[in-house]
Amino acid sequence: MKNYFFCLLILSGAMVSAQTQREIYNNSIKAYEAKDYRTFLKLTKKLDSIRPFHPTFTYNLASAYALNNKTEESLAVLKKLVLMDNTAEFEKDTDFNSLQSTEGFKAILALKATQKTVVANSEKVVTLSEKALHPEGLTYLAKAKIWLASSIHQRKIVTFDSKTGVCTDWLTNVDLLSVFAMKADAKEEYLWVATSAMPEMENFSAAMDGKAEILKVNIKNKQIVKRYTIEGQHVFGDIYVTKKNTVYVSDSAKPILYKIENDEMKPFVSFENEGFNLQGITMNNEENKLFLADYLKGIAVVDIKTLSKSWLTFPEGTIGKGIDGLLFYKDKLVAVQNGVTPIRLTQFDLNKTQNGIESFRIIDQNRPEFDEPALATVVGNKLYFFANSPWKAYDKNGVLDLNKVKNPELYSLEF
Numbered sequence: 035m036k037n038y039f040f041c042l043l044i045l046s047g048a049m050v051s052a053q054t055q056r057e058i059y060n061n062s063i064k065a066y067e068a069k070d071y072r073t074f075l076k077l078t079k080k081l082d083s084i085r086p087f088h089p090t091f092t093y094n095l096a097s098a099y100a101l102n103n104k105t106e107e108s109l110a111v112l113k114k115l116v117l118m119d120n121t122a123e124f125e126k127d128t129d130f131n132s133l134q135s136t137e138g139f140k141a142i143l144a145l146k147a148t149q150k151t152v153v154a155n156s157e158k159v160v161t162l163s164e165k166a167l168h169p170e171g172l173t174y175l176a177k178a179k180i181w182l183a184s185s186i187h188q189r190k191i192v193t194f195d196s197k198t199g200v201c202t203d204w205l206t207n208v209d210l211l212s213v214f215a216m217k218a219d220a221k222e223e224y225l226w227v228a229t230s231a232m233p234e235m236e237n238f239s240a241a242m243d244g245k246a247e248i249l250k251v252n253i254k255n256k257q258i259v260k261r262y263t264i265e266g267q268h269v270f271g272d273i274y275v276t277k278k279n280t281v282y283v284s285d286s287a288k289p290i291l292y293k294i295e296n297d298e299m300k301p302f303v304s305f306e307n308e309g310f311n312l313q314g315i316t317m318n319n320e321e322n323k324l325f326l327a328d329y330l331k332g333i334a335v336v337d338i339k340t341l342s343k344s345w346l347t348f349p350e351g352t353i354g355k356g357i358d359g360l361l362f363y364k365d366k367l368v369a370v371q372n373g374v375t376p377i378r379l380t381q382f383d384l385n386k387t388q389n390g391i392e393s394f395r396i397i398d399q400n401r402p403e404f405d406e407p408a409l410a411t412v413v414g415n416k417l418y419f420f421a422n423s424p425w426k427a428y429d430k431n432g433v434l435d436l437n438k439v440k441n442p443e444l445y446s447l448e449f
Contacts (some may be wrong), residue, residue, distance in 0.1 A: 035129055060076055062077035068292070075095075078094045079098075079216060081393070084404070086310075087114075089119060089122070097124075100256060103132065105136065106136070106138070112124060112261065117149075117352065119375045120146050120376065121375055148224075149376060151403060152312075152400045156419075156446060159444040159445060160198070160443075163199050164192065164441070167187065167188060168423055169425065170420075171214055171228070173216045173418065174411065175209050175218055176222065177221070179357075181193060183442070184214060186378075186432055188236060189211060190206040191206075191227070199441075200290055204256065211229040211232070211245065212235040214230060214271050215230070217274065223253060225251040226249070226251075230270050231243060233431075234428050245386075246263060247262065248263070248270060249261055250259070250262070261295070264301075268285040268288060270285060270400070271284055272313060272359075277321060280293065281293070281294035283315075284314070284326060285389065286311050287308070290303070290316075291312065309328050310329065310331060316362040316367070318362055323388055327357035332345055332348065332353075334347065334390055345407060348393065349393060352382075357373070358407075358409065365384050366384065367381070368410065369382065375402035376398040376399055377401075377405075379398040379407070380395075380396055382394050406425050407421050415448060419446075420445070424439070427439045
């Protein structure tokens with residue numbers, strides 16, 4: 035059993051408070067120490083239900099099942115644990131002694147070993163010149179023939195030369211927040227930009243906390259035409275712009291999908307009773323289905339006409355945790371999974387009705403060059419993404435240590 039408590043990020047009002055989780059956790063530890071394994075299981079199941087895929091809670095749930103002689107249940111949770119973090123050293127824990135000789139346990143150890151394999155299909159395109167940029171969003175304007183990268187830290191958008199990596203400021207403004215996703219409309223008249231106040235951005239102040247805006251930018255003159263916002267605490271992380279210029283926005287702070295239509299931003303679909311941390315958005319070619327990543331839960335499918343929701347079931351050997359960027363390409367979903375160890379890019383092949391996953395393949399996995407890749411874009415038949423970002427290089431006050439930072443590296447993959 036893991037006898038420590040990770041700091042929790044409370045992601046939505048649907049979750050209980052950190053204090054309540056801590057109380058349940060502490061009581062579970064007391065039950066474990068008293069060898070009251072029945073109560074230990076009851077409490078760890080409760081923790082797992084309110085905060086799925088938490089490293090400690092998941093580990094302890096597997097332990098609790100094993101100590102209650104529920105072998106199959108323990109093995110199922112251990113498999114989930116390995117797929118989310120292959121560094122967990124459960125094989126050394128005596129709590130799992132009853133499982134050691136089973137074929138299922140041996141299979142999980144074999145799975146853990148395969149997670150260490152390096153899979154490398156994408157290739158480096160260029161290294162950007164701005165070390166402190168901290169890129170997140172990436173897009174290509176075909177008409178202007180320019181690449182754009184957004185900056186979390188420097189609160190701006192740059193254009194860069196795809197051969198030399200030299201960056202030039204494209205949009206800078208004292209009122210800009212951290213810049214996340216960027217998407218142009220079909221005619222490339224406007225660039226839609228998701229921005230949010232982050233402690234890691236330059237000149238952040240507590241008064242900015244929770245502020246987020248969607249910007250509509252005139253591409254020709256680089257002027258902000260309009261700002262869209264919603265009252266409350268928000269982090270607008272990704273956007274999708276349809277062929278008819280309807281804009282969808284995901285919120286990582288409050289699990290609600292927003293819609294901008296007829297020049298007004300409104301809540302579109304709520305995930306408050308089932309979601310945790312909304313991330314990447316994409317749509318199928320007909321734009322009648324929207325795919326939305328939840329960082330903890332996986333991928334939701336929203337029918338645009340009926341607003342019905344469903345969650346994709348993941349095939350054996352893969353998992354839906356830790357998906358940040360999400361793209362649709364020829365009946366496939368490509369997911370950037372930076373919330374798992376090892377980091378990987380995964381292709382999920384959808385069925386004919388696009389409401390289920392038939393198979394998957396790992397595009398990239400366990401590459402030393404990768405350090406929290408985030409959003410991606412498709413240009414022609416190629417996938418592009420930044421392989422690294424400096425989230426781990428900030429101190430507790432949001433100050434960036436450039437000694438820990440590598441220049442951003444752009445990678446690509448031909449489908």
